[in-house]
Amino acid sequence: MPASPRRTPLSWIVLGTVTVASLTLAACSDANTSDSGGGAESDADAADLAPGGDLVIGVTSDPDTLYPWRATQFQAVNVLGNIYGTLTELDENLEVTPGLAESWDVSDDGLTVTFHLREGVTFADGSTFGSEDVVHSLETILDEETAAVARSSLARVETVTAVDETTVEVALSSPDASLFANLATVNMAMLSSDDTEDDLNTTPNGTGPFAFDERVPNQSISLARNDAYWGDPALLDTVEFRVIPDESSIVSSLQAGNVQMAVFDDPLVADTAAGADVTVTETPQLSYHVLQLNARRGPLSDVNVRLAIQCGIDRQQLLDTAALGEGEITGPITSPAYRSDPNARPCPERDVERAQEYLAQADVETPVVIETIVSQGEYATSVNEAQNLKAQLEEVGIVLELDQLESGAFVDRWIAADFDAAVALNGGRPEPDGMYGRYFTSDGNLNEVAGYSSPELDELFAQGLQATDEDERKGIYDDVARHLEDNAAWVWLFTGYTYTATHNTLHGFVPMANGSLQYLRTAGFTG
Structure with a gap:
């Protein structure tokens, strides 16, 4: 679109x-x-x-x-x-x-x-x-x-x-x-x-350009210019992050001049915000939308179940439904210098028949039920993504039981790895080891959250850290992405945009x- x-x-x-x-x-x-x-x-x-x-x-x-x-x-x-x-x-x-x-x-x-x-x-x-x-x-x-x-x-x-x-x-x-x-x-x-x-x-x-000033829980947090900052001092006297849970209310506040800036991830909201006094800038993001699978829990411990999920999803339909088509289908690594080829995966296009074949090879009872946590409030497309994923996977014989949580509760469950699957928006990084080494190495401090590791990945990440040749590093991280996709450690979906609305x-x-x-x-x- x-x-x-x-x-x-x-x-x-x-x-x-x-x-x-x-x-x-x-x-x-x-x-x-x-x-x-x-x-x-x-x-x-x-x-x-x-x-x-x-x-x-x-x-x-x-x-x-x-x-x-x-x-x-x-x-x-x-x-x-x-x-x-x-x-x-x-x-x-x-x-x-x-x-x-x-x-x-x-x-x-x-x-x-x-x-x-x-x-x-x-x-x-x-x-x-x-x-x-x-x-x-x-x-x-x-x-x-x-x-x-x-x-x-x-x-x-x-x-x-x-x-x-x-x-x-x-x-x-x-x-x-x-x-x-x-x-x-x-x-x-x-x-x-x-x-x-x-x-x-x-x-x-x-030691940053702003200093903490005041917080009113669930209402606002305010910063003041740090006049002792080591670099060029900020121009603004204060920055207030004002909590307005409903995005349409943020748009109204922008248009009324009570709010001078907001960052949206929903293109429809962004379109309503743009106007005579408000400019909206569209920025592609390294962050990626993903269905995280905990491969150490229940039926997801069977790689065939995970591959059935991967093959049962139409990513373009998901992108069109949740984000009006504004974004790109992605593989694991979104960093421009190491960007994964989304076609280098089992089932680059949705293949329900193949998904059902994978499920038939798994030692599980059908329909397979996957408890799935979803964040409400932190980003706008989460619930629509979850509902679309649920509808698509039901055709395969997999049921996502959705547990919609407010942002703080979602983070608590996520950090504790207390989920079978999680509909998530993860921040990307320009350096792939920083992006995934903490998740998918055996000693990574977020490996429990990731739910998957292997000796092969451990070796690949070690090689990536020691290599300095550009082509060599790209090849290593291509192998990392291929291993993650071939084993359906998670199911990577798409990258989107942020829409920064500012008063003129x-x-x-x-x-x-x-x-x-x-x-x-x-x-x-x-x-």
């Missing part, structure tokens, strides 16, 4: 600038950029944007946590990404750039990384950021008791040593080509060594393909 002429597309060409080399050890061994603190080219000249102003963003759900190391909900990640800093960052093209580390060096054997930290950086409470905070953060993320969702991204880290106040040395057990991209996520935020989880869930304390007085915000709202720091109002 063609995009509405009322929306402004942000082309896939932007993503095409991402190169494998920008994510490898070799390319990052001598990183240096200006101390601008990021900032993409604005849609209005920066000189035209007046400092000050209060931005209200309409959102459908409240963050379920304010502790960055455990944040998985999109809303929590978006809020915390503006409060906390990371050692590295991703720019608008998803290329790795310096963050709290202004440069780094890598030894010839790839086993030692030395980070050179920015001087004069402070946390929101006024305390100084330094090497002891980096050591504390990385070691605490590595501690299993922390239950950090990105722990597996540091699996090759053996020791973290503070050489001096602004220098940190990280020793690796083997080269890790994914390290620098993985360090750029808010799940790797650098926290003060003086803070506790209880402290931060009440009052976040970061707001400029300078750059939507990103990973869904980050980090460019709120360059946004401002015209005078």
Whole structure:
């Protein structure tokens, strides 16, 4: 379905600038950029944007946590990404750039990384950021008791040593080509060594362009400009994330001027938002819609049942029904440099007869009943997707029993792997190990959630981390995708778009393909 002429597309060409080399050890061994603190080219000249102003963003759900190391909900990640800093960052093209580390060096054997930290950086409470905070953060993320969702991204880290106040040395057990991209996520935020989880869930304390101001549970969370931020200070005085559960009410608030920004994933809602005073920008996303299968539970432990599900789904019908056809059918890896071929799977098109053949080979009673959790509120298409999947699979002899949950309850069940299947929207990443290593390796900290691992995948992921040649890495991750598809570990469906609606007085915000709202720091109002 063609995009509405009322929306402004942000082309896939932007993503095409991402190169494998920008994510490898070799390319990052001598990183240096200006101390601008990021900032993409604005849609209005920066000189035209007046400092000050209060931005209200309409959102459908409240963050379920304010502790960055455990944040998985999109809303929590978006809020915390503006409060906390990371050692590295991703720019608008998803290329790795310096963050709290202004440069780094890598030894010839790839086993030692030395980070050179920015001087004069402070946390929101006024305390100084330094090497002891980096050591504390990385070691605490590595501690299993922390239950950090990105722990597996540091699996090759053996020791973290503070050489001096602004220098940190990280020793690796083997080269890790994914390290620098993985360090750029808010799940790797650098926290003060003086803070506790209880402290931060009440009052976040970061080094980002905004500082936590106030929270009214289930109503709003407000941030204020951090005047001590190490980069260019934000233009906006405050940013309020206002909880408005109904998207049509967010649209009304946008059109009335009470809300100046919102991000939708439903193209129909986006079309209703566009108008004389509101512009909607369409951005393709790395995030992917997926039916997650727990291969360690009940009938799903039989690969034939999983393959029957995979072959019984018409992905294009699902995309047309749930998202008006706006998106692309996808395989496991959505990163442009490693993108999977969606045709390289059993049953690239729906094949009910083959699905039934797989089911007949399985040692299960039919109809097969699969308890399936569905999130309500975090993204708009979830319930429609679930109902369409249910209708399609009933023709095969598989019944999805849908359990619709509010966002927080869904995340709790998901983290606990308390489901047979889950209709999910997962965030994609430019680096495939960061995207899937924590899920599909035997020692991955989210492997229980993924519900599948194998010695072959363990070996492939290990090879991918050590390889630096672009073609070699692409081949390795093609093999990863093929194994996941051939075993129907999950059933990958489609990638979609986000639709960023902004009042026409707001400029300078750059939507990103990973869904980050980090460019709120360059946004401002015209005078």
